[in-house]
Amino acid sequence: MKEHAFIAIDSGKYATKALMEYKGKTYILMFRTKMQEVTDLGIDIQPNSYKVEYDKKEYLIGDMVSENLSDYNLNKESLIHKLSIYTAVVELMKQANVYFHNVQLHLAVNVPISVYKNKTLKDSFKDYIENKNKSIYIRINDKAHIFNLNGITICFEGMGLVYTNTHEYSKHSSAVIDIGGLNTTYCVFNGIQPEFNSMTVSHFGINTLKSKLEQELVQTFNLNISANDLEQIIKNGYFSHMGKINEKSQEVIQKVKKNHLDYILNYAKQHDYTFNQDKIFFTGGGTLLLQEEIQNAFPNATTVINPQFSNVKSFLEIIKVKYS
Numbered sequence: 359m360k361e362h363a364f365i366a367i368d369s370g371k372y373a374t375k376a377l378m379e380y381k382g383k384t385y386i387l388m389f390r391t392k393m394q395e396v397t398d399l400g401i402d403i404q405p406n407s408y409k410v411e412y413d414k415k416e417y418l419i420g421d422m423v424s425e426n427l428s429d430y431n432l433n434k435e436s437l438i439h440k441l442s443i444y445t446a447v448v449e450l451m452k453q454a455n456v457y458f459h460n461v462q463l464h465l466a467v468n469v470p471i472s473v474y475k476n477k478t479l480k481d482s483f484k485d486y487i488e489n490k491n492k493s494i495y496i497r498i499n500d501k502a503h504i505f506n507l508n509g510i511t512i513c514f515e516g517m518g519l520v521y522t523n524t525h526e527y528s529k530h531s532s533a534v535i536d537i538g539g540l541n542t543t544y545c546v547f548n549g550i551q552p553e554f555n556s557m558t559v560s561h562f563g564i565n566t567l568k569s570k571l572e573q574e575l576v577q578t579f580n581l582n583i584s585a586n587d588l589e590q591i592i593k594n595g596y597f598s599h600m601g602k603i604n605e606k607s608q609e610v611i612q613k614v615k616k617n618h619l620d621y622i623l624n625y626a627k628q629h630d631y632t633f634n635q636d637k638i639f640f641t642g643g644g645t646l647l648l649q650e651e652i653q654n655a656f657p658n659a660t661t662v663i664n665p666q667f668s669n670v671k672s673f674l675e676i677i678k679v680k681y682s
Contacts, residue, residue: 362681363454363461366673367446368468368515371429372539372564372643374442375670378450379678380461385453387446388666391539392423393438403499408445411497419445425585430540430565434469435486443467443487444496448503458505464681466511466673471543471557474514484510511680513673514557516543518641519662521672524550530636535622536669537644538563542622546635560625564644567618568592574614579604592647619651641668 367376369391378385389406396409396418403409407420419441429438447465451458467487473479488507496503516536520527528549533556536543540563546556568588575583575597583591591597597607626633638659640652643666652661662668 360460360462363451363456363463364466364674364677364681365447365450365463366466366513366670366677367443368667368670368673369434369439369442369446370468370515370539370643371541373666374446375667376446376450377667377670377674378454379674380454380456383454385450386667387449387453389420389442389445390423391429391438391442392421392425392427393417393419393429393441394423394427408449409497409499410441410445412441412444412495417441425589428539428565428585434473435483440487441496444494445498447505447507448496448498458503463505463507464509464511464677465507466513466677468513468515468669468673470541471514471516471545471559474512475554475557480512484512511673511677513669513676514543514545514552515541515669516545516557516559516641517552517672518639518668519671520547520550521675524675532637532639533631533633533635534639534641535626536642537622537640537648538642539644540565542625542642542644544626544629544631546631556629556631558629560622562618562622562625564592564647566621567615567644567647570618571611571614574610575607578610579607615648616651616654619648619655623655641665 361381363380365378371391373388374391376387396416399409399416399418404422407422410417410419469480469483473483488510491508493504493506516534518534532547534545541559542562543559546553572583572588581599595608595611597604638656640659640661645661645665649661652659
């Protein structure tokens with residue numbers, strides 16, 4: 359009888375996060391969800407980047423790709439997410455040193471809440487990632503792989519760590535605010551049961567924050583700022599020009615970040631969120647950039663450890679319970 363291998367993937371607009379559990383060991387992977395088509399690529403591939411050949415075309419995926427090529431489309435039924443998911447599956451199997459034909463693979467992947475609530479859209483995405491039940495042929499970093507993905511479990515974004523410790527979470531009501539790259543997802547849970555009417559999504563992800571920050575910095579300092587610059591500026595918390603830190607930029611960045619969190623919270627309140635739950639959880643990679651602002655607005659809220667992996671940890675637990 360084949361061993362069970364469990365893989366959970368959260369392929370977001372900013373980054374693709376993945377976990378695998380096999381024979382009691384856990385494997386982890388994260389790379390930027392960025393892709394560009396290339397031809398006869400001859401450079402050395404750096405960590406967290408991959409040369410992917412699929413359907414007679416060649417792509418560069420991951421951290422090496424410019425920020426200008428980030429995907430801002432709302433739809434996840436797209437080639438960039440398909441190839442990011444396939445790449446994550448192959449790379450995790452490689453980490454575990456196991457071949458596809460030797461295991462019974464169980465895979466969970468994410469969709470936005472708006473897709474999860476719509477059976478037609480959810481089934482369409484599932485069929486797209488499963489490659490319509492046909493074998494998947496792909497080359498990653500010049501090595502060929504053939505595998506099938508059947509019976510994928512579709513999970514919704516915004517569940518945070520609710521399903522990683524069901525005994526503890528079942529005792530409380532909770533609100534989860536998941537700040538992602540493109541969207542912010544909101545969901546209220548009674549114990550471990552999501553409230554259907556509370557499951558909503560706004561477009562106030564970190565990409566929106568970057569856009570606002572760019573406008574503010576250009577207007578204030580009258581200097582050109584690229585997408586690559588913005589990525590560094592928002593991580594550093596300041597703006598440098600000609601090798602010198604602009605002290606005033608720190609105030610500008612803090613103001614934009616506070617205003618962005620206000621937009622996130624106001625959207626929730628407009629959709630009947632009272633925040634009267636026992637627990638308030640902030641998750642998602644965007645939470646890391648807004649930690650100080652969240653702490654000021656919600657002193658008693660919980661910002662989970664490694665928030666960018668919170669959803670994918672729950673996905674993993676779901677398929678383990680489902681198939682173990």
